[in-house]
Amino acid sequence: MKSVLITGANRGLGLGMVKFLTKNTKVENIFATCRNVSEELKNISETNKNVHILHLEAADVASFDNLFPQISKVTGDQGLNLLINNAGTSTKFTKLNLVKPEQLLSNLTINTIAPIILTKSLLPLLKQAAQNNSDKPVGVGRAAVINMSSVLGSIAQNDVGGFYAYRCSKAALNAATKSMSIDLKKDHILVASMHPGWVRTDMGGKKAPLDVDTSVAGMFSTIQKLTEADSGKFLQYDGSELPW
Numbered sequence: 346m347k348s349v350l351i352t353g354a355n356r357g358l359g360l361g362m363v364k365f366l367t368k369n370t371k372v373e374n375i376f377a378t379c380r381n382v383s384e385e386l387k388n389i390s391e392t393n394k395n396v397h398i399l400h401l402e403a404a405d406v407a408s409f410d411n412l413f414p415q416i417s418k419v420t421g422d423q424g425l426n427l428l429i430n431n432a433g434t435s436t437k438f439t440k441l442n443l444v445k446p447e448q449l450l451s452n453l454t455i456n457t458i459a460p461i462i463l464t465k466s467l468l469p470l471l472k473q474a475a476q477n478n479s480d481k482p483v484g485v486g487r488a489a490v491i492n493m494s495s496v497l498g499s500i501a502q503n504d505v506g507g508f509y510a511y512r513c514s515k516a517a518l519n520a521a522t523k524s525m526s527i528d529l530k531k532d533h534i535l536v537a538s539m540h541p542g543w544v545r546t547d548m549g550g551k552k553a554p555l556d557v558d559t560s561v562a563g564m565f566s567t568i569q570k571l572t573e574a575d576s577g578k579f580l581q582y583d584g585s586e587l588p589w
C-alpha cells in the first residue's frame with residue numbers, strides 16, 4: 346500500500362490513523378484531509394514529509410473534484426490504494442421527541458452523502474491503483490475503500506432505540522458500502538464498513554472503553570488482512586463481523 350487518504354484527520358480517530366501510519370508503516374503518501382488543521386496534524390506533517398494536508402469540508406461536495414489533481418500531482422500514475430471515509434458527526438439530541446429535520450439532514454450530509462460523493466470523485470485514482478497492482482490479490486495492496494460506520498448503524502443490533510440522525514446516516518452508509526462492493530468488484534476494488542469500537546474521542550466521550558491507539562492498531566491490522574471475500578462486509582476494528 347503506497348498511498349492512503351483519510352478524511353477528518355485533524356483529531357480523534359483520523360489523527361490517530363495518520364500517527365499510526367507514520368510510526369508503523371512505510372506508506373509513501375498519506376493524504377490527511379480536514380477543514381481545520383490542528384496543531385498536532387501540522388506538527389506531524391512538518392516532521393513527516395509524506396503527510397500531505399488537504400482541505401476538505403464534507404458538506405461542500407461540489408469541491409471534492411478539486412482533490413483529484415492535488416493527489417495525482419503527488420502520486421503520479423500510481424493512484425490511491427486506500428480511501429478511508431472517516432470524517433463523521435453525531436447530533437446531541439437523540440430521542441424521538443427532540444429530533445429535528447435539520448439534524449437528520451446534516452448527519453446524512455456528512456456521514457452518508459460525503460463518503461459516497463468522495464468515493465465517486467476519487468474512483469479514477471482507486472482504479473489506477475487497482476490496475477497498476479494487478480499482480481497483487483484484491484485488498485489494500487491494490488485498492489480499497491473503508492467507510493467508517495458504527496455499530497449504531499446496525500439495524501439488527503439496535504435494542505435501545507433513539508439516535509435517529511446518527512443511526513439512519515450510518516445505516517445508509519452501510520447500504521452504500523454494500524452497493525459499492527458490488528459495483529466496484531469488476532474494478533478489483535474492495536469496499537467494507539468498519540466500526541472502530543467505542544473509543545475515547547470527542548465523539549465517543551470519556552467513558553468509552555477503548556483508547557484511540559488500540560482502536561486504530563486493530564483497524565489497520567484488520568484492513569491489511571482483508572481479501573476479496575471481505576468486500577461488502579461490516580467489520581469491527583478487531584476483525585469480527587457485525588450484522589447489518
Ligand SMILES: NC(=O)c1ccc[n+]([C@@H]2O[C@H](COP(=O)([O-])OP(=O)(O)OC[C@H]3O[C@@H](n4cnc5c(N)ncnc54)[C@H](OP(=O)(O)O)[C@@H]3O)[C@@H](O)[C@H]2O)c1
Pocket residue numbers: 352353354355356357358359379380381401402403404430431432433434455493494495496540541542543544545546547548549550553
Ligand atoms: N469514537 C467512537 O466511539 C466511534 C464509534 C463508532 C463510530 N465512530 C466513527 O468514527 C469516525 C471518527 O470519529 P471520532 O470518534 O474520531 O470523532 P471526532 O473525534 O468527533 O472527530 C470527527 C472528525 O470528523 C471531522 N468532521 C466532522 N464534520 C466534518 C465536516 N463537515 N467536514 C469535514 N470534516 C468533518 C472532524 O473535523 P472538525 O475538527 O473540523 O470538526 C473530525 O476530524 C466517525 O465517522 C464516527 O462516526 C466513532
